[in-house]
Amino acid sequence: MNEEHPQVSPSLYFFLIFTPLMSFTLLCYPITFAQSIGTDSYLGIPAALLFALPAILLGRYFERRFSGKTVIEYAPLILGKFFGLIYNLVYLIFLFIILFVLFRELTGLVNHFLLLHTPLWAVTILIAGSVAYLSFYGLSSTARLATFLLPAGIFIFFMIGLGFQNWSIQNAVPLLKQPVSTYLFGGFKSLYIFFPLILIYQAPAFSAEKRKNTPLTLAALVLTGAIYFFNLLGIMGVFGPENCIRYNWPTLEYVRTINFPYLLLDQIGLTLIIAWLVLAYATGAILTFFLSSGISQLWQKLSFKKVILLLVPVYFFSLISFPSYDLLRDLFGYFQYAGLTVLLGLPALLWLVSLITGRRGGSI
Amino acid sequence: MPFKKDFEERSLPALQSLWDLVEKDIILNQIELKLLYIKGLVKGADLTEFVLSPLERYFQTHTGLPQNSDWLKLIPSASETKVFTAPEEATSAILAGWSILMAESFDFALGFFIPDWSVRQLTEPDSERMVRGPREGFTEDLQGNIVLVRRWIKDPQLRVTGMTIGLRTKTPVVTMYLEDLASRQLVTEVRRRLEAIEIDGVLESGYLEELITDRRLTIFPLIQSTERPDKVSAALLEGRVAILVDKSPFALIAPVTVNELYQTPEDYYLGYWLGTLLRGIRLLGNNLAVTLPGLYVALIGVNQELLPTRLLLTVAGLRAGIPFPIVIEVLLTSFAVEIFNETGLRLPGPLGGSIGVVVGVVLGFTAVQAGFISSPTLVIAVSSTIALYSGPNFSVSIAWRILKYFLIIGAALFGIYGLVIFGVLILAHAATLQSFGTSYLAPWAPLQLDALSDGPVRKPLWLRKKRPVTYRPEDLSRQGTTKQEGRNKKNE
């Protein structure tokens, strides 16, 4: 296999899916859950998992039918050249927006907590440049880094566990006293936490052992769900929904409530930013790779390396020209629903069309 | 054409310009013989005793020349003999320490290898000392080095294949591996890379290391070098390939992973508890050495909120009145420590120690007293330098020594954020590296749980049933049926 289409081993594939899922909205997702559900909002996570399952099934269907092909390759086979192109453009724009949100979140966080006076462009150029450096070396290197950063993920999990020192059950009850539809709707609304799952339309083509793809994706999803559940349970027990929505990054604030007077570091909670930064870096590199590889598949003339070189200025300038973090929050509200269409709606459409048109064009 | 005439025409004139060439014309029983060798490379007494005396004895009883094949039987005492047919080959052999004997009418020449150069005694390698374990290290003698490894592994599967690299130095290079263990691909790849080298001279195995490395721009060592034969033997048993170079006490081992660079054979000689502790200390020491100065700059210069109030107030009090910004101060102090470090290495033995004390105590103390630098900075710079040497591999220590400054710059520009991003950049770079097809970060990435269990933790030998999959050995099983503790205690 050439470097444009590297094959990664199952363990690397797992981290390709898991790292983006875990880090994408880890710090801020509790807000929407707390707003739409309330004290037992952690029950919304299983609901969201339920809604994410169809995406996995759709991904599995396409993977079986078009083995070794990414969505960029099979969408035109199903929809025809023109509509396939449109479909892929929507897909890639969605990927770009996920990347954009991630970077804006990261730079916003850095500017809030670590570097208050450093201008945004300086923070952005550092992260954008270094992410590009890694994704440049292709998928295997990126996946290897994501795997190597597993300790950061374990650290985050550990910190979430420590946060339970201030936990009180009474903040997190009453349990299940609302109509089931509330939980389902809350989970559905907050499905954005699993947006990086969109990679299942692209990543399986790069896996060396195709048979393990679906179980691994499912494992990554469930593990992420478990961490999100555990975290939200902690946040509800410590803050309660009313206090949780006061903060922009409830997970961070939650971890900052940990108090260990005997450690050398004073505000131990701030180390969560570091651990998250590291994961977000890997996520950025993974998404950058898939985005550029997708674009290079669309325009055969460009190699993915050239695409990355072109992409870096694009997201650098779009990031620094984006006025404020709060506008992002507002716009993200709309993106939440638009993203659902791309994650579930459009693939479902693709599936229907491919069912109707039968085997034509399939399994080449 | 007879060899002697050909030789005298084509090769002798160039050789005769050599000051240390010995050219002896001997007439025995009316047969003209010519003996050529380089003074100093050949043991003269042995040559007389084992080559010339038997010849003399032969001619006392025989007339006429012996048959071709009988020549060598004549001289059974000479350890290594060879027949040369091309004058060029004979010339190279003379330069490599052979003595050449030729006769008028023959179309070949005889070579005897009776070397006489001094070989350093076996001593404990300075760069890799250990408390428990063999005290032998490689020397500059290739033959002796091969013997050292052979003494460990007496398996007929041990392959020793040689080649000569260097157009002018003609350095013998040997690759060693276990035929039924080492991955075929690896062996061919090593050989391919070695054969591709065209260079005028190889002075040390470091030349080869640089020439056959996977990525030339990287700062990390992608090939392990060691002076210890037991380390080489252990590597061979894991299915890796060793490259030995003449005149170099450092053997090369490929492939290598970062993990491997923090292990010593001693971990396996001492108990596994102690081995685990030592590995932990090494990792901790190395991480501290690399990150401590950067962290200090970030915490004192930018992100003060992470330090406890009392500590911060103490540092602030000690730093009051220091004329330099923190980065400059740390850089200056670190450079000073580096310079003293280098000086200490080069200074003649007894002087080194006393100068070290003078520099360390007097200069450091005075600089702090005078208010040029603050005492916490001195503590950080010195402890970072010391901690760097906790790792057993010198080349990786040097890599980290340079990267330390990279992190300081990151921290100076962006505080903790810069430190983290620059740190991840180093990791990202390491993630892109491969050593002969093996991921440099293995067994961490890709995750190989079985191999990882013998990484940061030293796995007990009775649990170490398999070879690490990292190096893709042909045979994974390491232990057969070693009896478990307690299983054979039934008789008691």
Next chain:
Amino acid sequence: MSPPKVLFPFILAGLLFLGGCWDVEEVEKKSLITAIGIDAVLNNQLLLTLQLPNPGAIIHSGSQASQKKLFYTISTTASTTLGACTDLEAKTSDTLDTAQTKVIIFGRKLAETGLAPHLDCFGRFPKINPQAILAMAEPDAGSLLKMEVAQEMLPGLYIMDYFTKDSKKGASHPITLWQFLQKMDSPTIDPFLPIIRYDRDERTFNISGIAAFRHDRLAFTLSPEETKLFGLLNSGLENAAFIFPWDENRKIGFHFTRSKVKSSWEPPNTIRLKVKVEGYFLEDTGNIKPLTDKALSRYEKMVAKNLAQQSQTLLQKLQQAKTDLLGMGKVVRAKTPGKWSAAWWRKKYPQIRIKVQFEFEMSRSGRMT
């Protein structure tokens, strides 16, 4: 040249251009604010007082240089907290830095007018440590922060140390910024602040009693005795001594080590608190006879009864002041999910009946029989 090699110099060159180091400022060039005091003054103005340490003096304290003062304070009046902070920048050559602020003290008057508007700045500013300790000063915070303590240490650190000592938590009841905000935001519980005073004669702080809030306004202050009782009821108590009168001349003292509270909602209108207290017998001013098991159980019953009575009184006071300090709202909300709302609870709280039952278990009786 392959693209990655092109890219890397670009990043490095970019970094060199960056060289701005916008956030780099060494610690000695900053004034680390160790404590902040806020008071209400006339015309709706605030008086903001900052306590700034003098690191040079702290390092050499004890030696010849100890004549230097350990800290200094600066203060100004403005209409908001942030406004005052910006004004104060003019009063010092160093940069003011809140990263190490460990203590925030409010004056009593300000507490009476409501803290929410002033806490917003602290909650919002990322550099403030959410673990900063809050307290209410009597009579005002500004003058308190100017005082020196006899222990020759930074008053800000003194207060911080006092509140972070585990052995004192039974009486000190520390509350951090995030905890206060959490309690303030939550409709099921009301926040409190420990009260701090300065003792001029002894040159030390006197921290005793707590101020109970209704949402963000001071509603009621608890005496030191009541505070200890509150500790028992709040199950956060560690180490507190109680003295009970046996008769006119004889007093018995106990040291309580643990308390466990179980609260349950009994519809329509009752909350039952079952408190289990553990502790040991430490003082008896009148006893000379050997202790028998019977006597001990009599003591236990007396203590339980006495504590129940006192608690009942305290809880009634809190109900009258309409401050749900113990978080009864949580208990009720868990059981009445449909009916419960913040407004409903505000109305309901003063009317419910709270029944307290105490159970005391004596684990030790000291060295004497």
